[in-house]
Structure formats: C-alpha cells, structure tokens
Amino acid sequence: xxxxxxxxxxASGIGLATTRRLLSEGWAVIALDIAESQLAAARTSLSDGxxxxxxxxxxxxxxAHVEKVFGQIKSTHPVINALICCAGILRLGALESxxxxxxxxxxxxNTRGPWLCARAAxxxxxxxxxxxxxxxxxxxxxxxxxxxxxxxxxxxxxxAALSQLTRVLGVECGKYGILVNAxxxxxxxxxxIRNIGSTSQMGQYRPSGDSPLGRVATPDDIASVVWFLLxxxxxxxxxxxxxxxxGTSAAFVPPGTGR
Numbered sequence: 001x002x003x004x005x006x007x008x009x010x011a012s013g014i015g016l017a018t019t020r021r022l023l024s025e026g027w028a029v030i031a032l033d034i035a036e037s038q039l040a041a042a043r044t045s046l047s048d049g050x051x052x053x054x055x056x057x058x059x060x061x062x063x064a065h066v067e068k069v070f071g072q073i074k075s076t077h078p079v080i081n082a083l084i085c086c087a088g089i090l091r092l093g094a095l096e097s098x099x100x101x102x103x104x105x106x107x108x109x110n111t112r113g114p115w116l117c118a119r120a121a122x123x124x125x126x127x128x129x130x131x132x133x134x135x136x137x138x139x140x141x142x143x144x145x146x147x148x149x150x151x152x153x154x155x156x157x158x159x160a161a162l163s164q165l166t167r168v169l170g171v172e173c174g175k176y177g178i179l180v181n182a183x184x185x186x187x188x189x190x191x192x193i194r195n196i197g198s199t200s201q202m203g204q205y206r207p208s209g210d211s212p213l214g215r216v217a218t219p220d221d222i223a224s225v226v227w228f229l230l231x232x233x234x235x236x237x238x239x240x241x242x243x244x245x246x247g248t249s250a251a252f253v254p255p256g257t258g259r
Contacts, residue, residue, distance in 0.1 A: 001133075002026065002027065002028050002052065003026075003027045003028070003081040003082070003133070003134065004027065004028045004029075004030070004077050004079070004080045004081055004082075005022050005027055005028070005029050005030070005080065005081060005082040005083070005084060005230075006029075006030045006032065006073065006080055006082070006083050006084070006117075006121060007019050007022070007029055007030070007031050007032065007084045007086060008032045008033070008058065008060050008083075008084070008085045008086055008087040008113070008114075008117055009032075009033060009060075009085070009086035009087030009088060009140075010029070010031030010032055010033050010039070010042065010055075010086065011031070011033035011035050011038035011039045011041070011042045012033075012035075012038055012042070012190065012191050013086070013188070013190030013191055013219050014086045014140060014185070014188060014190060014219045014222045014223065015031075015033070015084075015086030015087065016042055016045075016219065017218075017219030017220050017222065017223040018084055018086060018219075018222075018223040018226050019031050019042070019046065019053070020046060020049075020223070021220070021223040021224070021226070021227055022227075023046060023048070023049030023052060023053060024048075024049070025227070026052075027052065027081075028052040028053075028054075028077075029049075029052065029053050029054070030054045030055075030056060030073055030077065030080075031043075031053060031054065031055045031056070032055075032056050032057075032058040032060070032069065032087075033055075033057065033058065033087070034057065034058065034059050034060070034087070036057050039055045039056075039057065040055070042055070043055050054076075056069055056072070056073075060085075060087045060109060060113030060114070060116060060117055061105070061108040061109045061112060061113050061116075063116055066113075066116045066117055066120050067120060069120075070117075070120035070121065070124070073124065074123070074124060077124065078124060078127070079124060079127045079128050079131075079133075080121065080124040080125060080128065081125070081128050081133055081134045081135060081136065081230075082125075082134065082135075082136045082137070082138065082230055083117060083118060083121040083125065083136075083137045083138070084137075084138045084140075084226055085113070085114040085117055085118070085137075085138070085139050085140060086140045087109060087113055087114075088109060088110050088140060089105065089106060089109045089110065090106075090152070090155050091103075091105065091106050091154055091155065092151050092152060092155075093151065093154075094150070094151065094153075095153040095154065098153075098154060102154070103154045106154040106155055106157075106158050107154070107157070107158045107161070109158075110155070110158035110159060110162060111158045111159075111161045111162050111165070114139050114140075114162055114165070115165055118137055118139075118169060118180075121137070122173070122176075122178070125137070125176075125178050126176050126178070129176050129177035129178050130176075130177070134230060134231075134232075135176070135177060135178040135179070136178070136179045136180075136181075136229060136230050136234075137169070137173070137178065137179070137180040137181070138181055138182070138183065138226050138229050138230070139162055139163075139165075139166050139180075139181070139182040139183075140182070140183055140185070140222075141159045141160075141162050141163045141166070141182040141183060141184045141241050142155070142156070142159040142184055142185060143184045143185060143186045143243060143245045143248060143249050144156035144159050144160075145159040145160040145162070145163045145184055145241065146184060146241075146243065146249050147248075147249045148160070159184075162182060163182050163184070163241040166180055166181060166182040166239060166240070166241055167239045167240070167241075168239075169239075170238040170239025170240070171238075171239055173238075174238060174239075179229075179234065179235075179237065179238040180238055180239060181229050181234075181237060181238060181239070181240055181241070181242065182240070182241040182242070183222060183225050183226065183229070183241070183242050183244050184241050184242065184243045184244065184245065184249075185217055185221075185222050185244050185245060186211055186216070186217060186243075186244070186245030186246060186248040186249070187209055187210075187211075187216040187217065187245075187248070188216060188217040188218070188219060188221070188222060189216050189217065189218055189219070190219060211245055211246025211247055211248045212246060212247035212248065212250070212253070213246040213247060215246070216246075217244065217245070217246065221244065222244055225242060225244045229242075
C-alpha cells in the first residue's frame with residue numbers, strides 16, 4: 001500500500017525538497033501551495049514522480065479554503081499517513097512599529113495555518129493509525145522559537161506558539177496513535193531567506209548565517225529530518241521540537257571569534 005502525505009508550502013524551499021524526498025521514497029504526495037504558478041513549475045521539476053503527485057492551490061490562513069481543500073482530498077484519499085506543514089512567511093520590523101496587519105498575517109500563516117491544516121487532517125490520519133499504519137504530523141517551527149532576534153519578533157513569536165501547539169497536540173493525539181512533532185531549522189538556503197533583500201530592508205534583523213558546521217542548511221537537510229520523523233525509528237517521539245541548525249543555538253559564539 002502506498003503511503004500518502006499532504007505537504008503545505010510545497011512549491012519551494014523545504015516544502016519542495018520534502019515533496020521530492022517523499023516521491024523518491026515511493027510515497028504519494030498531495031502538494032499544497034498558495035502560488036499556483038510555482039506549483040505548476042514544481043510539478044514540472046518533479047516529473048519522475050508525477051503519477052503519485054497531486055497539486056492543489058491552498059491558502060492555509062483561510063479556514064474556508066483549508067476546509068474546502070481537505071474536503072476534496074478526503075474524496076480521493078480518505079486515509080493519509082502524514083501532514084507536513086512547511087508553508088510560512090517572514091515579515092521584519094521592530095514590534096513597536098510593525099503594522100497590525102503585518103503582525104496578524106505572520107501569525108495567520110505560521111501558527112493558525114498549521115493548526116487549521118492539522119484539524120482538517122486528523123479525520124484522515126485517524127484511520128491510518130487505527131489500521132496500524134504510520135500517522136504523523138510534522139510542523140515547521142524555527143530556531144527563532146528558541147533564540148529570537150530583534151527585528152524578527154513577530155516571526156519568532158509565531159514559531160514559538162507553533163512549538164507550544166506541537167507539545168499540546170502531541171499529547172492530545174497520543175490516544176489515537178498519531179505522532180506530532182516540529183522541526184526548528186536555523187538559516188536555510190530558501191527563497192524566503194534569499195528574498196529578504198538589502199541590509200536597509202532588514203533593519204536590525206540578520207539571518208544566523210553559517211552554523212558551527214561551516215555552512216547554512218540546504219532544504220534537503222531539513223527534508224531528511226522530516227523523513228526520519230515519518231519513519232519507524234521515530235515511533236516513540238512526539239510532542240517535541242527538534243532543532244536542525246548545525247549547532248547554531250547550542251552555544252553563543254562571540255563576534256570576531258569565529259566558529
């Protein structure tokens with residue numbers, strides 16, 4: 001039987017790498033993203049697994065849209081084995097001057113969106129768990145939830161909230177046999193990071209940059225952690241956030257001392 005995963009934010013970055021990894025492992029993937037043109041491009045780049053790939057436009061911040069999309073998923077895939085929430089946005093600025101609309105948008109996509117998707121996915125995950133199959137939820141938190149930065153307070157707050165939801169949902173879903181975990185990447189070479197722009201646009205915010213391992217993460221690095229959490233070796237892990245940052249948050253490195 002082919003395992004089935006729903007991946008949000010699947011058109012680029014970590015979501016695209018995760019989709020590619022799952023397809024390469026023989027899974028069927030329902031790839032969701034708000035960007036229709038990027039989804040089409042992703043489908044072209046994933047042609048090797050096209051027979052097991054379904055793409056759907058979804059705004060994870062919209063209750064109505066999430067419910068509609070998952071209703072459509074249920075009609076074709078009444079049982080799924082995994083939900084991987086990679087959709088996210090970054091908005092920069094000091095908390096004292098950030099527009100309310102920007103603040104709300106960050107939490108709407110980064111925190112509310114994964115919760116909406118998890119709530120909609122649980123009726124599809126429960127039958128998998130009841131049948132003794134894998135049933136997993138993986139949220140994409142951030143090392144910012146552990147070590148926040150000035151200029152990125154809204155983003156850090158949204159990811160810290162997501163990590164807390166992971167803890168509670170993991171306990172609540174234990175009785176069903178559904179495992180819920182989050183991953184906290186450091187700096188990853190994704191379009192979101194590359195599109196931050198100039199120093200003047202960043203204000204006080206700076207990406208963490210190279211980790212103590214001497215580089216930033218690739219999306220494939222994070223997709224490998226997702227794959228671990230979906231596997232049998234992670235069968236007793238739930239309700240936790242796993243840092244995947246090359247040691248960036250492990251200890252402070254004073255400026256000018258090197259890593």
